[in-house]
Amino acid sequence: MVLCMDATPRLREQACFALYTASRAVIGLYRPLLDRLGLTYPQFLVLMALWESDGRTVTDLGDALQLDSGTVSPLLKRLEAAGFVERRRGSNGDERRVTVHLTESGAALESRGCEITQVVGGASGMSHDELIALRDKLNEFTQAIRTRETATE
Amino acid sequence: MVLCMDATPRLREQACFALYTASRAVIGLYRPLLDRLGLTYPQFLVLMALWESDGRTVTDLGDALQLDSGTVSPLLKRLEAAGFVERRRGSNGDERRVTVHLTESGAALESRGCEITQVVGGASGMSHDELIALRDKLNEFTQAIRTRETATE
């Protein structure tokens, strides 16, 4: 049990609120750029994961994005309807598994997608080194939280 | 136009993805704690804004949380249905404005809510000073992005 010594926690003083706001702000910056490709930010993340390594399973993609099948499945359905990926069930002899493969059209977005990440990075007002430091700090933060996830009383 | 010198942008190297993941992770840490109060994280943010200053308008709350009326209105409807706030239209002579007021029940959550922010801060694995530094860095980041929002080509 933690005693609350402070007065009212103020919104602007909360690190978690800053995180929540920053995350939405940067996705908002991606939005108009990704719109031209017909993608949302989570869809873009899936494509990034596939550009890195094509033919991954749904579970593997979920692990990479930290999303469960309830989020990933419909997301993949939309990406498939848009013609950017193709799903194949049982492609490795296990009829439960579905592997996801880039179409020509999905693979072709890679260079434009890469440009977009550069544009957004540039708009952050931070140097490359600062961005790396921030990223590492955030990953450290996420890691710490995940290890304590169920441990909070 | 920014040239893409790099190879495929890797998911784990992206600061924006780290931000997106960290934000969801910390909200996930709040979730079981807020569940006991019958609140979601955005609902908790609204209450924090009201504990800080009660009787704010919908627009004012939206500015504080960086959310538009399309998000805030239904959120307030649920908070009202749960008995934590009350909405009053035209309370200041302007029939367009709706002011939002804490009920006794909503005001009573403040100390338990404060405790929760402390618990979550403690689970971050960071010192108070580190958290403040991270928060300031994130707010700086958000500010930089907001000024460049429409300026990206």
Added chain:
DNA sequence: CACGATTGAGTTGTGCACAATTAAGTTGTG
């Protein structure tokens, strides 16, 4: 081999986010 336990993907239901729109109320200007 039988069969309970587990795995993998998908579905359902709720609650954000956000764009676009609506509708009522207010303000500014001629």
Added chain:
DNA sequence: CACAACTTAATTGTGCACAACTCAATCGTG
């Protein structure tokens, strides 16, 4: 005063997130 421009909150529609669940396929053990 008239009326167009603006403000304010709410609604509609789409797409995440996430919990809870379903169901088929596979695995582990006797």
